Amino acid sequence: MANEMNNRQAYFNYHIEDKYVAGIVLLGTEVKSIRDGKLSFNDAFCLFDDGELWMRGLFIASYSHGTANNHIAVHDRKLLLNKKELKKIQGRLKEKGYTIIPLRVFFTDKNLVKVEIGLGKGKKLHDKRETLKARDVEKEIKRYLK
Numbered sequence: 001m002a003n004e005m006n007n008r009q010a011y012f013n014y015h016i017e018d019k020y021v022a023g024i025v026l027l028g029t030e031v032k033s034i035r036d037g038k039l040s041f042n043d044a045f046c047l048f049d050d051g052e053l054w055m056r057g058l059f060i061a062s063y064s065h066g067t068a069n070n071h072i073a074v075h076d077r078k079l080l081l082n083k084k085e086l087k088k089i090q091g092r093l094k095e096k097g098y099t100i101i102p103l104r105v106f107f108t109d110k111n112l113v114k115v116e117i118g119l120g121k122g123k124k125l126h127d128k129r130e131t132l133k134a135r136d137v138e139k140e141i142k143r144y145l146k
Contacts (some may be wrong), residue, residue, distance in 0.1 A: 004106040007041035012131060014101055014120035020089070023080035024055065024105075025114045029063035031113060036063075037070075039105060046079065046100035048067055048090060053079040055102055055115065079115060089119060099120045 006076070010016070023138045026034075031146035033039070046055050055077045081089075092098050 004078055004104060005037065005039045005041075006104045007044070007102055009041065010101045010103050010118065010120075012123075012128065013108075014099070014118070014122055015127070016101070016103070016118035016120040018092070018119040019103065020081060020117050020119075022053070022115050022117055024113055025078040026060075026113055030060045032063045033060050034105060034113060035107075038063075041102060044102050046102065048093070051086065053081060053086060053089070053092075053100070055079055058102065070091065079117070092119055 040061075040077055042059065042061040043057040044055060044059075045057055049053075057074065058077060059074050087116065089100065093100070097121060098121055101118050101120055103118045105115050108114055
């Protein structure tokens, strides 16, 4: 899909155990910038505040054709999930080492912007090395099969 941005670093740095699809509260110019692919996941993470899930650190560049009402590039954005999912995620976060990471941003068939978030644990250095080795092996196999 052309209008889909993935957070490749998330899969390298975390073991993703559960995935959820959430809506996101955006301004009009933010949607236009996302459609243009002007989005960066660097330093993006999710946190709970007063029982609501928020995404912090997601960079959405200012819209090039925007007016004085253009959005701020980095600010907290509310994520929309139902109460049952929020309670489930909050329960898992209380366990040691779990965090919520944005995995991808995409458009639905109805042109709504959605965020896929993952509940995961951070990888240790040796786990990251294993990931790199597996990736190299896959490249070698593909090279021999061609």
